[in-house]
Amino acid sequence: MRWFWLDRFTEFVTGSHATAVKCVSMSEDHLAEHMPAYPIMPHSLVAEGMAQCGGLLVSEIYKFSELVVLAKFSRCGFEGHARPGDTICYRAALEQAKDVGASVQVKGEIAGRPFSEAEIFFARFDPESTEATRGRVLFNPNDLRAWLIAVGVFQVGVRPDGSRMRLEEYPHICPIPK
């Protein structure tokens, strides 16, 4: 199973907030395997979608030089279900950040109705890692770059002053050729 629980970012403002959509489709395996007679998206996967939305926002604070670790859901709740044909719209807002981790608030809506809500903590794997060792343990920078591009982070991403996010400003995922 592909572990991508967001289809596309629709807004990404560094250090502030991000919105993303997830279109629920009958062709996804989990809908057949969870409750075959009643296809709904498992809430655990919705939680993962909220974590991916907030996690990439947090990872950007650290220049995408490492993948942050989902450490804790302080709060997580749902109202109703997401069914095939639904589009979940997530909005993640950065609450607080430090060198060791950060917290985000994420809400999900379906057609304007509240659907999910969470407060999520992310920890840095090793805040004291060096440029040479950073991130290597958990992920391949090329995979992260491909993911960010595929979900449109650099298409919609801006800084708080409105200037565009540029891939080449993130050397860990976009090495400058020597």
Place this chain on the structure above:
Amino acid sequence: MSTVASKSEIFSKVQEALVDALGVDEEEVTPQATLQGDLGAESIDFLDIVFRLEKAFGIKIERGELFPEDILTSTDYVEEGKVNSAGLAKLKERMPFADLSRFAADPNVQNLAKQLTVQDMCNFVEHKLAA
């Protein structure tokens, strides 16, 4: 944040932060309750607690200020899993808000986090607000 916050105001905000961070009942958060032993706090919860205290009291808590992990991992201050006398002196200097007498009796590194109480957190906030 007013600098004249009373002890009961501080306790009530610390209590609220711990209830939200640890998912415990308000009645469980007594001054004597230990964060790890009685309230089940794990290491990541300390970051959550720090964030909530910063927000509730309008203070800034630097890394290692509430819990000086740098001392507990230093070979200058720890010998065979126990904090030595220089380490204890350093801890007392860095943690004037905490009652370290119980820890000093058995200064096993693991014991410090286990013995941190809700009252220690309140003292820490009071100490920060007075600074």
